[in-house]
Amino acid sequence: MKLWNTLSGQKEEFRPQGDPVLMYVCGVTPYDESHIGHAMSYIVFDVIRRYLEFKGYNVRYVQNFTDIDDKLINRARQAGIPVLDLADRFIGRYFDDMDALNVRRAEVYPRVSQEIPGIIDLISKLEQRGYAYPTGGDVYFRVQRDEDYGKLSHRTLEGMQAGARVEVGELKEDPMDFVLWKGAKPGEPQWESPWGPGRPGWHIECSAMAMRYLGPKLDIHGGGHDLIFPHHENEIAQSECATGEAPFARYWLHNGLLRLGEEKMSKSLGNLVTIDQVLTSHSADALRLFVLSSHYRGPLTYNDEALDAADKGADRLREALRPADRPAGVERLDPASQRQRFIDAMDDDFNSAQAVAALFDLARDINRARERALYLTAAQDTLRELAGVLGMTLDPQVRRQLGGVQPAARGSLSRNGAGDAEPFIDLLIELRSNLRVKKEFALADAIRVGLTERGVTLEDSAAGTTWKRK
RNA sequence: GGCGACGUGGCCAAGUGGUUAAGGCGGGGGUCUGCAAAACCCCUAUCAGCGGUUCGAAUCCGCUCGUCGCCUCCA
Structure with missing residues (x-):
């Protein structure tokens, strides 16, 4: 069995470390309804998981919820409700959607808000090893210390800094350094930490949660193509620098993105279908x-x-x-x-x-x-x-x-079925069948036409008549 | 500007060196059926353009045109 590994940029023979296969897929930030781009991604990884099991593997499948995040905080503020209440609401919606899509549940759904101690431990470890530094209440990851930085997205620090959209943070040592811990701002959820009150940055939570539930070396790590950089790149950097072990994940799998018209469907573009x-x-x-x-x-x-x-x-x-x-x-x-x-x-x-x-x-x-x-x-x-x-x-x-x-x-x-119309449809079919036996086809056909016009298609066979909606 | 992906029949979409270029939807013709529906059968492409490599290319290389993604939050 071969699969494409984003890390190596080629198809590789699949050889998991052992049993079960350890699989982590990045979940949603639950600040809004899920759209069909999400559906695509989670259907893809659901199928991958099902196929692995079909092949005889056991799979330990973990998916997170990023329930602490800027957008979530802003939405909750607009709605005038606590952040975690808003998250709960959309996590519920997410499960409804996934159930309706017949996406099997993961074994564990860790949430950032419940994983803070592990996140703080991980950041501390990075700090001890010289990969993280506090400044102005925040803590940043020092990309220059990580020789491998860019290996997943296949780019270099020089190449990325050539991009016009990189802004130099005044407190950062390097413009590409990313935040591990954000110092607290008034009105935001916050936790105590060695660097003062604050909350986790965006990428660190996945490293912490994946390692807590699956250990320091995963078999498969999945997500949308848009997560390759910076999210997964940063995840690799944090995880491997903290543990000193590589690779953090043996196989990195990414699904292509869903487009609506000529553009990618995304929450920020607002061009979505739920x-x-x-x-x-x-x-x-x-x-x-x-x-x-x-x-x-x-x-x-x-x-x-x-x-x-x-x-x-x-x-x-x-x-x-x-x-x-x-x-x-x-x-x-x-x-x-x-x-x-x-x-x-x-x-x-x-x-x-x-x-x-x-x-x-x-x-x-x-x-x-x-x-x-x-x-x-x-x-x-x-x-x-x-x-x-x-x-x-x-x-x-x-x-x-x-x-x-x-x-x-x-x-x-x-x-449990179609709702109220079903018994009446069955009744009409019975009537029509009797008419057909008597060869009163004009009336029988009138019933069929009438049903067709209302979106119900009949099919006659030797075994009887069945129906379905158009 | 940097990195990357893609361009296959009316539409969607596999195929990445060599028998008849998968499959779905649509369209046309037929069989079955009281008539339909469903099903079955037949038909419906030479792979963006140009040049090159090769005995042989949709498939490798180069260029051109077009589209998209990432480089900032995103599945």
Whole structure:
């Protein structure tokens, strides 16, 4: 199994240190709703985790919440509520979204606000080793002392300082030095420390939390492409300088960024579509299919038409899981070759696009075999299993749930069906079936047309009539 | 300015030296069906442009054009 390592800039054979595989993925700063760029990232790492488990690894998966941060503090001030209350609120929303996307939970979700002692220890260690210095109430990391600084993002200090946007902080020894501890300002959350009251800087928390829950050497560290610099670069610097051990993480994995139109979707640009909004009109499987139909490292452009297409595709896969409508003969459809294609694709740096193609081909094989009355169950089990590795449920009920489902009601409705219309739809179908038996097709067709106009599509088969939302 | 990525059919998107360039969506034709829907079958590309390397390139190299990302908070 090979994966692309941002650190080396090439594909490498995956060799974890041991069992379980230690995996850390940077989480969100919970100051607002999550958007589909977040969905993309966490779907990608969810699939990576699921695939590792499929391959027989145990995975210890940790994801953080950065619940102390400038934006969070500002938002909380605007809203007139405590910072951690605001964080709690959006952490709750985050879990709702991830659950709706069928993203499996991490084993631990450490929060900065609860990890302060570990952070202070880490900064102290850096200070003792000469990698950190206090000044004006803050503590900075001394990049000049770290010979390897820039190795993840593949740039040099000289190259970065040539950038016009670097501002020289008056108290910093070097413009590229970054803050480990911020001195307290009035009205902000603060903790006591050897350098006076304050709060952690942005990058140190991930080092502290990753090391506390996974130890000084991770197998996989993941996040969005936009975290490579400065966040992950700084994480490496802090961690390796503090422990004296390298590498901090053996494999650095980064997903490409989601774009809306010609720009990256981001909170600061304000051009975002929330996960909640997308799931109002598209299934979670469709969103996953959309994300996984292209390679995780490349950029992906969101548009609603693409999601519509993904919905149709997801429907096609669901369709193949329908039970056989005739008794099967002795001949059996063997899914082994498509299964192998799927594995070969995923083994090659998680090439989910090709894996998805294998799934669609398997679906076609099943549909063909159905017409020839072959034994389908084994192949359908394989399709369900492999789709499951990609986190897709292919739940046949899903098509009934979309449309007219309000976001607020999503949580409850997603468990038990379409809501109020369902019994009436069933009644109309029963009526229509009776009319068809009597060959009163004009009336029967009128019912079908009427339902179609209201977004309900009927499908007749030997086994009876089924329906789904458009 | 520095570093990097990308440009494949109507749309989305795999493929990074060599049999017929995956797959999805869309479109056209057909089979099945009372008619539909679904499914199945057939058709729908020579890979931004130019030049080079090679027996052979979408795939390697150079240039041009275009798009995007990072260098500041960001998944």
